[in-house]
Structures are given as C-alpha cells and as structure tokens.
Amino acid sequence: SLSDRLQGVFARLSSRGRVSEDDLKVALREVRIALLEADVSLRVVKQFVRAVEEKALGAEVLQGLGGAQQVIKIVHDELVEMLGGGDGGPARLNTAPNPPHAVMLVGLQGSGKTTTASKLALMLRKQGHRPLLVAADPYRPAAVTQLQTLGRQLDVPVYHAPDRKPPDLAQDAIKHAVRDGFNYVILDTAGRLVIDETMMREVAEIRRRLDPPEVLLVADAMTGQDAVRVAEQFHEQVGISGVVLTKMDSDARGGAALSLRSVAGVPIKFVGTSERADGLEAFHADRIASRILG
Amino acid sequence: LVAERPIDDDLWDDLEELLLQADVGVQLTDDVLERLRGEHRAGEIQSSRDLFDALQDALATALEQVAPPHELIRAGTLSAVLVVGVNGVGKTTSIAKLGAFFRQQGHSVILAAADTFRAAAIDQLKIWGERARLPVIAHQPGADPSSVVFDALSAARARAADVVLIDTAGRLHTRFNLMEELKKIRRVIDKQGVGHVSTVLVVDATTGQNAVAQAREFARATGLDGLIVSKLDGSAKGGVVFAVTREVGVPILFVGTGEKIEDISDFDPDDFVQALIG
Numbered sequence: 001s002l003s004d005r006l007q008g009v010f011a012r013l014s015s016r017g018r019v020s021e022d023d024l025k026v027a028l029r030e031v032r033i034a035l036l037e038a039d040v041s042l043r044v045v046k047q048f049v050r051a052v053e054e055k056a057l058g059a060e061v062l063q064g065l066g067g068a069q070q071v072i073k074i075v076h077d078e079l080v081e082m083l084g085g086g087d088g089g090p091a092r093l094n095t096a097p098n099p100p101h102a103v104m105l106v107g108l109q110g111s112g113k114t115t116t117a118s119k120l121a122l123m124l125r126k127q128g129h130r131p132l133l134v135a136a137d138p139y140r141p142a143a144v145t146q147l148q149t150l151g152r153q154l155d156v157p158v159y160h161a162p163d164r165k166p167p168d169l170a171q172d173a174i175k176h177a178v179r180d181g182f183n184y185v186i187l188d189t190a191g192r193l194v195i196d197e198t199m200m201r202e203v204a205e206i207r208r209r210l211d212p213p214e215v216l217l218v219a220d221a222m223t224g225q226d227a228v229r230v231a232e233q234f235h236e237q238v239g240i241s242g243v244v245l246t247k248m249d250s251d252a253r254g255g256a257a258l259s260l261r262s263v264a265g266v267p268i269k270f271v272g273t274s275e276r277a278d279g280l281e282a283f284h285a286d287r288i289a290s291r292i293l294g
Numbered sequence: 295l296v297a298e299r300p301i302d303d304d305l306w307d308d309l310e311e312l313l314l315q316a317d318v319g320v321q322l323t324d325d326v327l328e329r330l331r332g333e334h335r336a337g338e339i340q341s342s343r344d345l346f347d348a349l350q351d352a353l354a355t356a357l358e359q360v361a362p363p364h365e366l367i368r369a370g371t372l373s374a375v376l377v378v379g380v381n382g383v384g385k386t387t388s389i390a391k392l393g394a395f396f397r398q399q400g401h402s403v404i405l406a407a408a409d410t411f412r413a414a415a416i417d418q419l420k421i422w423g424e425r426a427r428l429p430v431i432a433h434q435p436g437a438d439p440s441s442v443v444f445d446a447l448s449a450a451r452a453r454a455a456d457v458v459l460i461d462t463a464g465r466l467h468t469r470f471n472l473m474e475e476l477k478k479i480r481r482v483i484d485k486q487g488v489g490h491v492s493t494v495l496v497v498d499a500t501t502g503q504n505a506v507a508q509a510r511e512f513a514r515a516t517g518l519d520g521l522i523v524s525k526l527d528g529s530a531k532g533g534v535v536f537a538v539t540r541e542v543g544v545p546i547l548f549v550g551t552g553e554k555i556e557d558i559s560d561f562d563p564d565d566f567v568q569a570l571i572g
C-alpha cells in the first residue's frame with residue numbers, strides 16, 4: 001500500500017530533523033505511482049502531487065515514521081477534498097422551480113445508465129415521489145424493452161414512443177409527465193462515444209430543449225485514463241451537473257472518480273454497488289479516497 | 295512526436311506520458327522505456343525516428359510473443375465459444391458480430407442466450423439473431439444458464455451446425471457464486487464432448503488496470519483461450535492489454551470497432567500499436 005511504501009521511503013532517508021525538498025520529491029514519486037496504478041488520469045495525478053507538495057513543504061514534514069504518517073495524512077486529506085470533501089450525507093437530485101424535475105443520464109456505452117435509471121426511479125418512489133422513466137435509446141437492440149422490464153419490476157411507468165427522435169421524445173415525455181402528474185422524469189439515453197459528433201449533438205440538443213436541473217454522467221468505476229476526456233467532453237459539449245460512478249462493487253481502485261470530479265468540477269452524487277435496483281448509494285469521499293490509496 | 299527531434303529528457307518524458315495515458319500502466323511503461331534507453335545507450339538507436347520504430351517494434355512483439363495463436367473454429371468438428379467478461383463490456387454485441395463473421399465464412403452458427411439474468415438480455419440477443427439470420431437457442435428469463443447451453447449444443451448436433459457462440463451474463467470476477475456458475479457452464483460444455491471449446495474474455499478498451507485482475511480471475515475459473523478488445527473506436531487506447539497478455543498469456547483474437555454487426559476485425563498487433571502510439 002502507499003502507506004507501506006512511504007514508510008519505506010522515509011526509513012531510508014539519512015538526514016536528521018526536517019525532511020528536505022529533495023527527500024520529499026522521492027516520497028512524492030511513490031504517491032504518483034500509487035495514483036497512476038489506481039487509474040487516476042496522468043494530468044490529474046500531476047495536479048494532485050503539486051498540491052500535496054505545497055502542503056507538505058508548508059507543513060515542515062519530519063523524518064522517520066512520523067514524517068511518513070504526516071505525508072499520508074496530507075495525501076488523504078487532499079484526496080478527500082478534491083473528491084468533494086466532507087461526509088457527503090444523503091445525495092440530493094437538483095430540482096427545477098416547478099415539477100416535473102428532469103434527470104438526464106448520459107455516458108459511454110455499457111457504463112450502467114439504464115440500470116442506474118431504474119435505481120433512481122426506485123429511490124424516488126420510496127421517497128414518496130412519482131417518477132416517470134423515459135426510454136430515449138432507440139438504437140440499442142431491446143434497450144426500450146430493458147427499461148420497460150425494469151420499470152415493471154419496480155412498478156414505475158416507462159414512457160416510450162417508437163419512431164420518435166430522442167430530442168422530440170424527451171419533450172413529449174415532459175408533456176406526458178405534466179399531464180399525468182409525474183414529478184420526476186428520468187431520461188435514459190443511448191451510450192455514445194465523446195468523439196461521435198452526431199451523437200454528442202443529440203444529447204446537447206435534448207439538454208437544450210429540456211434544460212434539466214440534473215444531467216448525470218454515468219461512468220464505470222473501472223474506467224482508466226480516458227476518464228479525463230470523457231468528463232471534459234460531456235461537460236463542454238453537454239454540460240453535466242453530477243456524476244454517478246457505477247460498478248463500485250468491483251475491486252477497481254476507482255481513480256476515475258478523482259479524474260471525473262476534478263475535470264468536470266461537479267459532485268459525484270451516487271455510486272452503483274450492485275446490479276439490483278436497490279444498488280445505489282450516496283457517494284462518500286473519505287471511503288473512495290481510502291480505496292484509491294489502497 | 296514523430297517529427298525529428300533530439301533524444302533528450304523531454305522526449306523520454308513525452309514518451310512516458312504517451313504510454314501512461316494509453317493505460318499501458320506504470321510498470322510496463324518503465325520496462326519498455328528502460329529497454330529503449332538501453333538500446334539508445336548501446337548506439338542501436340540514433341534518431342527519434344529510430345526510437346519510434348523501436349518502440350513500435352517492442353510493443354508489437356510483446357503482444358505477439360506472449361501468446362501462441364488460437365483458432366476459435368476447428369474444421370471437421372463442433373466448435374463452442376464461451377464468451378465471458380464483466381458487466382457492459384460488449385459480450386452480446388461481440389457475439390452477434392462474430393456469428394455474422396463466421397456465417398460469412400460459410401459456417402453454420404447457433405447463438406446460445408445463456409444470460410438468463412439481466413433484463414431483456416435474451417431479447418437483445420434474439421434481435422441480433424434476426425438481423426444476422428442466426429438461430430438463437432433461449433429459455434425463459436431466470437432459467438438455468440447451463441440448461442440453455444446444454445440445449446444449444448444438442449441443437450447444434452441435431453442441425454449439424456459447426457459453431458455455437460455462448461452469451462453469458464456480465465459478472466464481476468469478485469463475485470464467488472457467479473464465477474462458480476461460470477465454472478458449472480464450462481463443465482456442462484466439457485461433458486457434452488464438444489470437439490473444440492474456447493473461452494474468450496471481452497475487455498473494454500476504456501478499462502484501466504482492473505482488466506488485469508479480470509483476466510486473472512476469469513482465467514483461474516475457466517481458463518482463457520483468447521481475448522476480444524471492444525470499443526476501440528473510442529478515444530481510449532486499450533493499453534492495458536499489454537499487462538493482460540503478460541498476466542494470462544492468451545492472444546487477442548478480435549477487436550470491436552463500433553456498434554454495427556460488421557464492426558469487428560481480426561486483431562493486428564502492428565495496427566493496434568500504431569494507433570496507440572499514433
């Protein structure tokens with residue numbers, strides 16, 4: 001673990017008293033390696049290490065095991081802060097001035113959007129709301145059936161319309177929600193590549209027409225270096241208000257969490273922790289920080 | 295990077311960045327660069343052009359050498375391909391693509407819808423079957439996946455089909471009971487006296503270092519004969535496959551390059567490396 005490696009580094013330092021800047025650089029190299037191995041994107045690792053270096057120099061880190069522990073604490077605290085800080089508490093979905101409150105889900109292929117849509121629907125239903133699921137993926141074979149099946153299992157209605165382009169379908173769904181008294185609309189969209197201009201324009205258009213209070217980037221916890229590009233492009237081309245990190249029940253270190261949070265600058269609101277509809281939890285920065293540091 | 299430039303610290307740094315950002319990983323990046331620095335010191339690399347060629351060579355060789363070639367189909371017998379992997383990586387879509395590919399080559403292919411768990415998984419494969427004009431053997435959702443496999447193999451014999459592609463539910467390699475279920479499926483196939491059986495792991499090109507753990511655990515459960523790297527049409531480079539092939543010693547057989555049925559190609563190490571260091 002990083003803590004073992006830092007203790008090893010500090011044990012080998014030969015000077016007395018306060019750790020020198022050069023010694024600190026040796027320690028920081030271990031931090032860099034640990035974060036890269038945890039899948040934090042390189043440019044985010046560099047920013048992070050610079051921030052830690054500043055804090056460590058300011059803290060007048062000492063020799064020996066005490067020094068190693070000081071650096072670990074600085075790293076951990078900085079990581080928690082960069083992940084959004086605090087204990088998180090119950091994650092809240094943004095709301096519009098008036099219902100229905102739209103929650104739009106976007107992301108790469110296979111990241112867990114459809115499953116997450118059903119999880120959000122269950123959560124809202126349990127909170128006493130009336131959510132409407134919207135099947136706005138007309139491309140993937142049986143995508144609509146998938147959401148309908150999930151909706152039926154949860155007793156949540158699913159809006160769909162064959163042969164309606166997703167931006168039109170989304171607007172129809174809002175009208176339907178207003179008419180039938182749904183106060184939340186959860187919009188499941190097709191998986192897409194950030195380098196697919198047509199598909200990125202599609203979600204940008206849906207966003208433009210609906211102006212949803214919540215646009216969630218649904219991303220896989222096992223995502224590697226590409227996380228920075230995903231966060232950047234979805235944020236620039238669509239505009240996102242939050243992130244859901246799925247498949248956190250895997251043993252992926254989850255460094256993508258730091259990349260996504262730091263590049264998009266929006267909170268990670270939820271994590272997916274199983275394939276089931278109740279597998280959605282609030283994001284806790286301190287837990288993810290410990291996991292990333294291994 | 296390709297333009298002629300001096301071989302200095304900046305160039306080594308840029309190369310390190312390139313490899314790390316491609317998900318090659320810390321250890322392998324260090325190994326590759328250390329070897330190239332050695333070749334440079336020994337005078338075997340003179341220009342940045344040489345350096346790039348040497349890098350291309352080192353990476354392509356790493357993929358070719360670690361794993362012996364493997365054919366999914368053996369002539370004159372029934373070949374079964376068990377497709378496995380974690381959730382959402384592209385197993386079902388890759389099976390549709392492979393099925394169409396083998397059918398084009400003149401094989402008689404049957405698809406087995408052995409993901410009886412996920413919502414609309416069977417529907418999804420059935421639609422692909424219709425599009426590719428391939429028969430799909432399926433039971434109802436919640437059925438025992440092993441019984442679907444058993445049926446598909448019997449059907450293959452009855453219809454003299456020579457290839458059975460088996461779709462399985464996505465599963466995290468950390469889930470003991472799901473990995474046990476997979477072992478049971480493999481035992482059912484083995485008991486059927488199928489002439490040629492392969493297990494193929496699908497790895498998503500956007501995956502980071504966790505792909506190594508995935509490969510290790512799936513290999514431990516059922517053995518692996520090959521890999522498919524999906525979603526290489528995206529911005530992710532899939533560099534983790536170097537660590538994966540080093541870990542489990544199996545060849546990459548195909549790459550997925552899109553969501554259409556024709557978006558699959560034979561794996562070519564030179565093309566893959568060129569796109570990575572591109």
Ligand SMILES: Nc1nc2c(ncn2[C@@H]2O[C@H](COP(=O)(O)OP(=O)(O)OP(=O)(O)O)[C@@H](O)[C@H]2O)c(=O)[nH]1
Binds near residue numbers: 190249
């Ligand atoms: N273990 C686990 N599996 C998950 C989680 N979230 C989703 N999945 C699984 O991941 C796979 C993909 O989920 P989908 O909801 O179909 O993903 P998607 O983003 O809608 O996929 P596309 O629509 O094709 O882009 C399915 O097998 C899900 O059951 C999670 O938090 N944990």
Ligand SMILES: Nc1nc2c(ncn2[C@@H]2O[C@H](COP(=O)(O)OP(=O)(O)OP(=O)(O)O)[C@@H](O)[C@H]2O)c(=O)[nH]1
Binds near residue numbers: 379380384412526551
């Ligand atoms: N761009 C791109 N998308 C792909 C590729 N392969 C699969 N996909 C997409 O990835 C998503 C998931 O594909 P599936 O075939 O359902 O993945 P899976 O592994 O069977 O998923 P589960 O059964 O839920 O575990 C779908 O939206 C596919 O269209 C590929 O090579 N490129």
Ligand SMILES: [Mg+2]
Binds near residue numbers: 114137140143189190
């Ligand atoms: Mg979906």
Ligand SMILES: [Mg+2]
Binds near residue numbers: 387409
């Ligand atoms: Mg599938």
